[in-house]
Amino acid sequence: MALNVVIMAAGKGTRMKSAHPKVLHRLAGRSLLQHVLDSCAGLGAARTVVITGHGAAQVEAAARGEGLRFVRQEPQLGTGHAIQQAVPALDDAAPTTLILNGDVPLIRSATAAALAQACGGEKLALLTIALADPTGYGRIVRAADGSVRGIVEHRDASDAQRQIREVYTGMMAAPTAALKRWVMALKNDNAQREYYLTDIVAMAVAEGVPVVATPATGETEVLGVNSPLQLADLERRFQRAQAETLMEAGVRLADPARFDMRGTLQCGSDVEIDINCVFEGRVTLGDGVRIGANCVVRDADIEAGAVLHPFTHVEGAHVGPGALVGPFARLRPGADLGEEVHIGNFVEVKNSTLAAGAKANHLAYLGDATVGPRVNYGAGSITANYDGAHKYRTVIGADVHVGSNCVLVAPVTLGDGATVGGGSTVSQDVPAGKLVVARARQVIIEGWQRPKKPAKG
Ligand code: UD1
Ligand code: MG
Numbered sequence: 001m002a003l004n005v006v007i008m009a010a011g012k013g014t015r016m017k018s019a020h021p022k023v024l025h026r027l028a029g030r031s032l033l034q035h036v037l038d039s040c041a042g043l044g045a046a047r048t049v050v051i052t053g054h055g056a057a058q059v060e061a062a063a064r065g066e067g068l069r070f071v072r073q074e075p076q077l078g079t080g081h082a083i084q085q086a087v088p089a090l091d092d093a094a095p096t097t098l099i100l101n102g103d104v105p106l107i108r109s110a111t112a113a114a115l116a117q118a119c120g121g122e123k124l125a126l127l128t129i130a131l132a133d134p135t136g137y138g139r140i141v142r143a144a145d146g147s148v149r150g151i152v153e154h155r156d157a158s159d160a161q162r163q164i165r166e167v168y169t170g171m172m173a174a175p176t177a178a179l180k181r182w183v184m185a186l187k188n189d190n191a192q193r194e195y196y197l198t199d200i201v202a203m204a205v206a207e208g209v210p211v212v213a214t215p216a217t218g219e220t221e222v223l224g225v226n227s228p229l230q231l232a233d234l235e236r237r238f239q240r241a242q243a244e245t246l247m248e249a250g251v252r253l254a255d256p257a258r259f260d261m262r263g264t265l266q267c268g269s270d271v272e273i274d275i276n277c278v279f280e281g282r283v284t285l286g287d288g289v290r291i292g293a294n295c296v297v298r299d300a301d302i303e304a305g306a307v308l309h310p311f312t313h314v315e316g317a318h319v320g321p322g323a324l325v326g327p328f329a330r331l332r333p334g335a336d337l338g339e340e341v342h343i344g345n346f347v348e349v350k351n352s353t354l355a356a357g358a359k360a361n362h363l364a365y366l367g368d369a370t371v372g373p374r375v376n377y378g379a380g381s382i383t384a385n386y387d388g389a390h391k392y393r394t395v396i397g398a399d400v401h402v403g404s405n406c407v408l409v410a411p412v413t414l415g416d417g418a419t420v421g422g423g424s425t426v427s428q429d430v431p432a433g434k435l436v437v438a439r440a441r442q443v444i445i446e447g448w449q450r451p452k453k454p455a456k457g
Pocket of ligand 2: 224
């Protein structure tokens, strides 16, 4: 079905009390507007027009989608005025125009599609919902035969009309040609001196164009964000729904109320996730992976049987099968751990490959390093990979043993089976199988006496 999509995103969002445009506030890692754009992505719209106003340049720079067009509405004189600005950008060859709100982020694709379908280029279709407390919303006014006659805004409604619980959600689909005509004929003679888009309903009725109400599937998909409180409420609803989907697929979440996914998470079987973990970007967890409490994992692949112990931070990394990481470990971009690698507490790994069975268990840094299989990398040891201008690699062969508190000054290569004595600063290559000790020789001072405090008297 050929379709125009129009998203109203000009509003300021005064109640957010923020310097940022309202529709750029984030829900599960994506802006409110991006949620709406992503929900529309599958509708096959001929055009998607975003109406911007407050923070227009910022909003336009942040929005992502195919064939987006932007129109500006300055000043903002109401929802009808907003659609007037979009009129020149609409594709006349698309008989249906779907109107959504940039601050109603959880509208479901299926609902948006049903609304467009209900219009079918011929009817005016309103997305509605019955609310226990309809205060503030436009009410759906019906005739005795049940047909929709109009929408009356709360401020303009009579006491009797305010009893109506069926409300307009702010989303509609209209025949494109008629919509253009109607919005250009709107007047602002109402309580707020605004051009109300909702006044087109009465125009449609007057012209004999059928008006139909399409019910929303639930409250969550029609809730708007006007305040930090509402934003947090929608975030929890969204996270709860994601958590339920994962649990239905067999993922064991210690507590679905303390789980945050800001991207995509693909899980094998028997995955366990403890409380307060945050997943960002694209993350995959293999069969039997266990994630301890308070881990943050972004853009990472964790293979089968691997364990992230609590308070581990992983970004842009690959963790091989059966590897153990943390607690309090940090894997930075380019960390690539092989099978059964162990990374312990307060160990940082960046742009380094560790082959199967390598271990760095305590207080260490590996940056720009290639580490062979079964290497043991001692506590407090670091690669000095940066000379202030350039970065260099450290190559550590198979079965190397690096003692504690060593500095490996890159570029440097330790041959297979080499041993580095504790406290060494290694700045030249070490041949395979050799012991290197690069520190001051120990000296015993004969006859030395510890100073004594003078006797009190
Ligand atoms: C609107 C509807 C009301 C409905 C309610 C649902 C009108 C006249 N009323 O009221 O019937 O129950 O939504 O939430 O449409 N916007 C612009 N430019 C403007 C004004 C608004 O882009 O000049 C945008 C806002 O940023 C927002 C959306 O349009 O995304 C709705 O505007 P808002 O002021 O919230 O309308 P309501 O008064 O809530
Ligand atoms: Mg509103």
